[in-house]
Amino acid sequence: MTPLLDVRHVRKVYDGHGRTVEAIRDLSFSCAPGELVCIVGPSGAGKTTLLKCVAGLLAPTGGEVVLGDVRVDGPPPGMAVVFQEYGRSLFPWLTAWDNVALPLRQRRTPPGELRRLVDGALGEVGLADVHAAYPWQLSGGMQQRVAIARAIAYEPRILLMDEPFAAVDAQTRADLEDLTRSLWRRHAMTILFVTHDIDEAVYMGQRVVILSASPTVVLEDLAIDLPGERDQLATRSTPRFAELRARVYARIQQAKQRSTT
Amino acid sequence: MARLRQLALVLALPVALLALCWLLLADSTSFYAPPLRRILAAFGPTWAPRWASEDASSIALLVIGYAGAVVAGVGLGIPLGARPRLRAVFEPALELFRAIPPPALVPAVKLVFGWGPATNVLVIVSGAVWPVLLNTIEGVRAIDEVLADTCRCYGITGARRLYVLVLRAASPQIITGMRQALSIAIILMVISDMMVGSSGLGFTILEFQRGFSIPEMWSGILLLGGLGVVLSLVFRGFEAVALRWYHGLRRPQRGDA
Numbered sequence: 354m355t356p357l358l359d360v361r362h363v364r365k366v367y368d369g370h371g372r373t374v375e376a377i378r379d380l381s382f383s384c385a386p387g388e389l390v391c392i393v394g395p396s397g398a399g400k401t402t403l404l405k406c407v408a409g410l411l412a413p414t415g416g417e418v419v420l421g422d423v424r425v426d427g428p429p430p431g432m433a434v435v436f437q438e439y440g441r442s443l444f445p446w447l448t449a450w451d452n453v454a455l456p457l458r459q460r461r462t463p464p465g466e467l468r469r470l471v472d473g474a475l476g477e478v479g480l481a482d483v484h485a486a487y488p489w490q491l492s493g494g495m496q497q498r499v500a501i502a503r504a505i506a507y508e509p510r511i512l513l514m515d516e517p518f519a520a521v522d523a524q525t526r527a528d529l530e531d532l533t534r535s536l537w538r539r540h541a542m543t544i545l546f547v548t549h550d551i552d553e554a555v556y557m558g559q560r561v562v563i564l565s566a567s568p569t570v571v572l573e574d575l576a577i578d579l580p581g582e583r584d585q586l587a588t589r590s591t592p593r594f595a596e597l598r599a600r601v602y603a604r605i606q607q608a609k610q611r612s613t614t
Numbered sequence: 615m616a617r618l619r620q621l622a623l624v625l626a627l628p629v630a631l632l633a634l635c636w637l638l639l640a641d642s643t644s645f646y647a648p649p650l651r652r653i654l655a656a657f658g659p660t661w662a663p664r665w666a667s668e669d670a671s672s673i674a675l676l677v678i679g680y681a682g683a684v685v686a687g688v689g690l691g692i693p694l695g696a697r698p699r700l701r702a703v704f705e706p707a708l709e710l711f712r713a714i715p716p717p718a719l720v721p722a723v724k725l726v727f728g729w730g731p732a733t734n735v736l737v738i739v740s741g742a743v744w745p746v747l748l749n750t751i752e753g754v755r756a757i758d759e760v761l762a763d764t765c766r767c768y769g770i771t772g773a774r775r776l777y778v779l780v781l782r783a784a785s786p787q788i789i790t791g792m793r794q795a796l797s798i799a800i801i802l803m804v805i806s807d808m809m810v811g812s813s814g815l816g817f818t819i820l821e822f823q824r825g826f827s828i829p830e831m832w833s834g835i836l837l838l839g840g841l842g843v844v845l846s847l848v849f850r851g852f853e854a855v856a857l858r859w860y861h862g863l864r865r866p867q868r869g870d871a
């Protein structure tokens with residue numbers, strides 16, 4: 354199958370104030386339509402940088418990102434992003450409902466359809482009863498759910514998620530992981546899910562792309578052959594899960610040792 | 615109940631001061647400091663007939679000048695805040711202009727625009743525009759990068775971006791600037807009346823002083839004080855509505871709604 358997203362030899366060097374940082378050295382991977390791919394890498398590996406290049410928010414220094422058949426050189430239509438800093442990606446002067454509705458208003462969605470999509474999306478993330486609340490009246494997990502609702506109401510072809518659950522507690526995090534997987538299966542979206550958490554990557558993904566520490570390259574592109582139906586307790590306690598998890602961990606450790614010696 | 619106590623706290627000192635004046639001046643025989651009761655007695659007869667002409671014209675000029683300052687300040691502040699290069703070019707010049715005390719401009723403006731109301735308006739604008747402009751620049755400059763990226767991702771551009779992102783994100787700073795501008799505008803209204811006009815509140819007060827109509831002069835000063843209070847109350851109401859989200863955001867988090 355032709356990939357929906359193709360990342361080809363992307364390199365990104367931040368250049369400013371006399372300090373150049375090679376955040377990404379050379380990254381290539383692709384996502385087929387409908388796939389859920391996790392990118393895992395240590396903190397500072399350039400995961401956010403990569404996601405911004407894919408989203409068209411940053412121009413790569415080298416290489417290219419292709420979505421469909423089109424080279425990305427600005428935010429492409431049909432792509433939604435859930436940012437790492439959920440607290441800052443919701444508009445504090447808009448209610449949860451209006452936050453979700455905003456991109457659709459811009460797209461001139463007819464009012465009836467708009468209401469259906471927004472109500473539907475908020476219902477799906479379990480926030481049917483907080484339409485009128487402002488983001489700052491919601492807990493962190495709820496805020497992130499509003500951000501997810503905004504993304505799915507937009508009906509994207511591809512959804513990028515940048516460590517979306519890094520800042521919520523473990524229980525909420527498990528709930529949100531399952532929520533994301535069920536949304537993915539229901540909406541037949543392609544999801545690129547970035548995380549620094551190895552367990553999360555293995556639990557969530559169909560594939561895990563393992564990144565090295567900076568200067569960043571792809572260490573391995575690992576298929577996750579766990580069954581599609583996943584369960585926080587059952588899946589995580591299978592031997593296969595432990596194997597895959599150990600494999601990813603070993604890969605990252607190995608790269609670390611090689612770079613320090 | 616809490617509201618009432620707050621109101622009582624706010625009103626306590628002004629009421630006490632007025633009462634003190636009343637008592638201290640009650641038997642005053644001084645020509646320049648007549649009893650408060652005489653000043654208040656002069657209030658109605660002095661200003662009722664002038665309401666339509668003097669007061670209204672001054673206030674109209676104030677409103678026009680203030681609105682002009684806000685529109686100009688926000689309108690210029692947005693591009694300057696959004697573009698570092700533009701800012702680098704204009705900032706030194708702005709600092710220079712801002713440093714000129716606005717009343718010092720009155721003679722120059724008068725030369726160009728003569729005695730008309732345009733001069734009053736221009737004087738008010740030239741003084742009140744700065745806090746709005748500089749605060750708008752700060753506010754626009756500090757727009758959250760994540761919010762800006764969110765807008766880009768969802769294709770939010772043009773007028774909607776201006777209204778939903780730029781103006782709202784900068785509104786706390788813009789409104790701070792507008793509050794400072796309001797008091798400057800009132801001061802300049804009076805000064806330009808006095809220096810330029812042949813009418814208006816400030817001019818009338820000056821006339822009373824020159825004509826030794828002392829209670830009338832004091833009543834004018836009281837009227838200006840009252841005007842300032844009313845305008846700042848109106849402004850507070852506006853601020854409470856426009857920045858409801860901001861005050862909510864800054865209150866200690868309450869956890870789940």
Ligand SMILES: Nc1ncnc2c1ncn2[C@@H]1O[C@H](COP(=O)(O)OP(=O)(O)OP(=O)(O)O)[C@@H](O)[C@H]1O
Pocket residue numbers: 367368369374375376394395396397398399400401402403437516549567
């Ligand atoms: N705007 C920038 N200018 C200069 N350097 C930057 C910039 N943004 C990121 N960097 C650098 O690029 C590297 C990668 O940063 P990035 O935020 O992409 O990492 P990350 O993998 O997302 O980290 P985390 O897991 O902490 O979110 C870091 O060394 C960082 O200092």
Ligand SMILES: [Mg+2]
Pocket residue numbers: 400401402437515516
């Ligand atoms: Mg990051």
